[in-house]
């Protein structure tokens with residue numbers, strides 16, 4: 001039995017709840033559709049959230065696919081999945097709330113604050129405090145794409161176990177940022193991992209498939225489901241740090257490498273050129289690593305972030321993890337999904 005949004009969800013039930021989350025200016029109520037699956041057997045409660053940034057929609061599709069996953073219905077304990085947290089942003093195809101605040105900087109929020117603070121407060125009090133662990137689904141920003149990766153605090157061993165179990169090729173350890181959902185979880189002692197994959201306003205099949213598989217893998221790791229052992233499970237590589245390679249000048253950017261590539265210090269990654277100039281400026285890798293994020297927009301200004309490069313202690317292991325992931329995805333992608 002799980003008590004949430006004024007409902008009692010009984011063991012063995014799968015329900016969709018629609019708690020009010022705010023109002024439009026015409027006073028129409030906005031709700032936040034939430035899938036709750038409670039198994040017949042006892043176990044932990046795991047939360048999956050998507051679209052806290054309203055333009056990051058891969059997670060919306062990841063949660064939709066949980067509806068059809070037979071393993072999701074066999075959970076021990078309860079699975080709560082919220083495909084659209086920032087309902088306002090999703091409607092506007094925007095990362096932000098209507099008052100231009102970033103919901104993922106408003107946590108833990110307050111009952112009497114701004115719209116973002118109130119939404120964050122509702123999520124903290126009525127959702128986060130009811131769960132044992134959470135997975136928050138994100139993508140890169142507009143014009144930036146991310147290799148599927150998990151962001152996790154290096155100081156939280158339970159979150160690190162979830163991060164490794166998820167099975168994205170790269171786990172990036174990153175310090176907690178003030179105001180984020182992940183930070184709010186940490187303050188409550190609830191492990192939260194962030195999945196970052198693909199680009200804003202795009203569905204990306206490998207990111208979606210890896211996201212669904214990742215949720216399943218974490219459910220398995222925390223004992224909520226049992227599935228057959230798969231040969232193709234990815235052993236993620238953990239990156240203790242990462243940095244951006246920035247544009248050396250203004251102009252038009254084109255890349256000669258790609259997301260997921262292993263790069264070595266001194267490699268030419270791409271070029272920035274003028275529209276009618278014969279000369280062009282090479283973008284040279286200042287250090288070695290794996291490209292885990294990449295700018296997609298040709299028009300760039302000097303200093304603009306172009307390549308997000310993760311650094312590893314053993315980069316060959318990371319390269320192997322990415323290669324295996326990409327090979328697995330090639331096998332699994334079916335356009336009819």
Ligand SMILES: [Zn+2]
Pocket residue numbers: 053056138139
């Ligand atoms: Zn995001």
